[in-house]
Each structure stands twice: as C-alpha cells, then as structure tokens.
Amino acid sequence: MQIERLIQMIFYLIHHGHVTAKELADYFDVSTRTVYRDINTLTLAGIPILSSKGTGGGISLVEGYTLDKSLLSKEEQQHIYHGLQTLQATKYPNTEMALSKIGAIFRSALEPKWLEIDLTYWGSEEKEKIKISELQYAIINKQVITFDYFNTYLQKSKRVIEPLRLVFKSHAWYIAGYCRDREEIRFFRMSRIRNLEVISETFLRELPQEESLITHCEETEVDIPFLKLRFSPEIAYKLYDNFHESQVTLCEDGSYLVSVQYELNDWTFHYLLSFGKHVEILEPEMAREMMKERVKEIQKLYEK
Template sequence: MQIERLVQMIFYIVSRKQVTAKELADYFSVSTRTIYRDITTLTLAGIPIISKKGTGGGISLMDGYALNKSFLTNDEQVQIYQGLQILQASNYPDAEQALNKIGALFDQPLINDWLEIDFSHWGSSDDEKITISELRRAITEKYVLTFEYFNSELQRSERMIDPLRLIFKSHAWYIVGYCHTNKAIRVFRLSRMKRLNVTNTQFERILPEDFSLGESTYTIEFVSFKLLIAAEMSYRLFDEFHEDQVERCSDGSYLVTVQYPLNEWTYHRLLSFGTYVEVLEPAAARIELKKRAKKIAYQYIKEEED
C-alpha cells in the first residue's frame, strides 16, 4: 500500500541522510516516476523533503527535522520502550538515560523492576557475573575473549575466541566464535564459561553468511532414550523436556522419549533424578547406569562396614 511505502520511505531517508531517486526506486521495487510522485505527496503532507539535482545531489530531510511519535503505533512504542528496559536490566550503559528520553516522548512511565538479566548461575560470586554489556562490547567492537571452558564431558580447557554472535536457544545462552585452539567456528554455552575476560586485543573476523547453529551443534551422535519418570518429578518435566516428548501413564508416572548422546553429560543428568527415573531404552545406557548406581551404593555400604 502507498501509505506504508511513504512511511518506510521517510525512515529510509532518515537512516541514510541522503539518497537518490534510483536508490529508493530499487529498494521499493517501483519506478523513479513513482518515487517522485511519493516525494510530492510527502511534501504536501508537511514533511520537509529537499531534492537537489546535479553531482552530489539527492533527496534528504531538512536539517533539524525530527519525526513525530505519531508515526509509531502504540504497540510499536511499547516494544521500543520495553526493548530499552531489557537493556537497562542487563546493565547496558546509558540505557536509563535513553529510557527517560523515550519515556517522556511516548508518555510511558519508567518501570524498571519487571525484569532482571543475570548470566551467572545460582550461588555465583560477584567476580563470576557476566553482563550483556561486556559481551556486547566484545562482539560489536571485536575484542578477543579468554576463558576456562567445561565441555559436556566435564573436561576443562583454556580457550581464546573471536566472539561473533550471542544466541539464546532452548533455555540457555551461547556464544558463537572462532576458536583459536580448534581453528574453526565453535559454539560455547555461556554457563560453562568460567573466568571470562575481555582482552584489549581486537580482531577483524566476521561470521560466515552460511553459518547455521543447527548444523554446528549436531557433531555428536544422538540415540533415542525412553525414560519412566515418577510423578514426584513432574515439576521438572516441562522445564527440561518438550511437551511432545512427555506421555502421562495411567499410574501417574510419565513416559519420556528424548534424544541424548551416550556420554558423561547424559549419565550425570539422569542420575540427578535419583530413584525417580528408570531408563527403559537403550540397553547400553540402562547397563551403564546400573553399574554406576552399584558403585555409588557400594561406596556407602563400605563406609558402614568400616
């Protein structure tokens, strides 16, 4: 619709200071004649658009002109305001100053206690806490990160990466970056990164356009697990499993079908359910957990005998 194109055109010109009619025509997939008609329409509506011909000329807005808040719907105003609140909750620099200005413009009250973002785990000391401001600076200003990392096998390693993207996926934060150790793009779970440090060393690398988070995370072979989980553990089910993976049984217990790798991470996670979980499949995992359970039991039985 023309009205939508006209509004988009204004924001396009504002963001680029000065554009040509051909650039606008290419962007909106219309003719230059249509663009000039749109410019005339905007001018008649009171938008101070200046058109200069010749070398160095183009279409721009009069210096000092500001867009009125009426260009944004109420929902759009709320989304912008809440976005700034998210930045403020994560200790983003100067977010509160921007909030005050936007709040005055949009007539929105300053409500700053509805959200808090903290990347550290429960019980972390202050020196382990990571702010989104630190990560934003490292990624956008291209500073190398160093940290200790614990992988899914609980193995510790020293890492140095060029951080390229911060991602939230499936209840967890991840950093995508070029790992100097592996000489390749890797994905690191933020909760497993300890003693993270933003160095003073800058890099020039960018994330490849064909990067896919899904492809990069499926380097481990997964097998199908069938778990019988007692009703007492119902509070954990929908925190850790998708509803399509859970089936309620007639006795109140739950049958969970999920894909897991056969590794230390899986065994530790299943053992965290204690006696409230029974692995029905695969047989290899059932045998391994039986061995570990016997070893744990023997440790305490031996203590009593001694």
C-alpha cells in the first residue's frame, strides 16, 4: 500500500541520507516515476525532503534531519508524524494502521502542544490551573493524584484518587477514578477541583467496562429533573445536533417535544435561551417559573 511505502521511504532516507531515485525505485520495486510522485506527496504533506537532478543530485531530508541517523529530536519526530496526519486527510488506504505504527515509535514526542484546555476561570491564579497534559501523564503512567474538591454546597474535602479516564460529558470535563475515601469508582467534575497534584505513588487498577458517569457522579447529589420542552418547526434542523433521537417526538402540528434530564442551573437556562422564541418549557412548573424570571430580568434591560 502507498501509505506504508511512504513511511518506509522516510525511514530509508533517515538511515541512508543522500540517495538516488533509482536506488529508491530498486529498493521498493517501483518505477522512478512512482518514486518522484511519492516524494512530491511527502513534500506536500510537509515532510522536509530535497530533490535535485543532474550529476551529484539525488533525494534527501533537509540538513539537520540527517545529522543523527539513529535518533530524531522530538521536534523532528513531531514534524514527520504531523506530516503523515496530513496524508490521512487525503484518505489514503490503511492510514490509521500506519499512523498507529509510527505513533508507537515516536510516542514520547507526540504531546498535544497545539492544544491547551484551561478549566479555570479568567483571572485565576496559575497554581489553580488543571492541565490536561498532567492528567494524561497520570492516567497513562498510573500515578495517584490528590486534590481539594468542592461539592454542590461548596464544602471542601481532600481526595486521593487513582485516575482512570478523562470524560467529557454534556458540557463539562470529569475525572473518572477510584476514590480511596469512598472506596469506589467516582466521577469528579474538574471545574470543582483545586490544588491538583500528581504524586509518585503508582497503582494497577483498571476502569470497569460497565462504569457509568450518571451512576457515580460527584458533581451533585440532588435529583436531576426531566424537562419537557416544545420546539417550533423552524428550529427542527438543530434538534438532532443537540438531542438523541429517542428524546425527540414529532407532534401533529409540526412542533417537536423533547424530554431531557437537565439540572435547573444557569447553564441550562442560558442554553435554552439560545433557542430564543423557538423553545418553551412545558414541565416542570418550577422550571417554567425560573425561566419567566430570567426573561423578565432581560426585558427590564430594554425598558429603560
């Protein structure tokens, strides 16, 4: 397959330095025309390859990538790996397998430096920031973490956790892990965590397949009500982007009923307000009254 040949070609250049197109053609049992086509593909993908014709010409990686033929720097490994990810977007066959192979070789270099997820509020102190990279390291290396945790009533407790997985559920990040205080698997909302620390102690535990976020969530211990919502036909195109098909029912008048479980908090009402006049809360009555109060507060801003 071409993607496999492209990867082999990169490593051939790493180990052999300056080579000719004929040498590559003989090695891979293809025509020189195919070699030049492959080199062009790699160049477009961002792999730093030089190609020159005539006496003394040939094909090589740019200077600096061949100085050490046995070990690439992290930056060089990332450059090659990200180039191959670009090839993946062109839908070459067996790309996933090839990237998996090269990813195993370059494992230490493939840190997500292009991505930063800051889960703290604006203006918070640097020490309060929870970095995904720290948790990724703790989960992969099975190292225990400690942190202060605030429950729904702002009561603080010290937790010692064996972190097993990061979970993004609905609109929030959670850490799934074995809580040594509760002696069971729990899910902790990351926005409620402070002073997180990865310690040197390791563990062997794995996350059971059947564990559910809803079953053991530390975010709240209050009942979460089901909301019955009516959406107008004009907003129908958004419903399946936001709700599961089992939650949506088409009515005879063309409107849609949605039954969904949400907390009655600011996030829920702000989210529903984003649908404007196209959504109405039918049940429970408490939720209707809470929405009315918010609408009145908004209306006051425009009565001045």
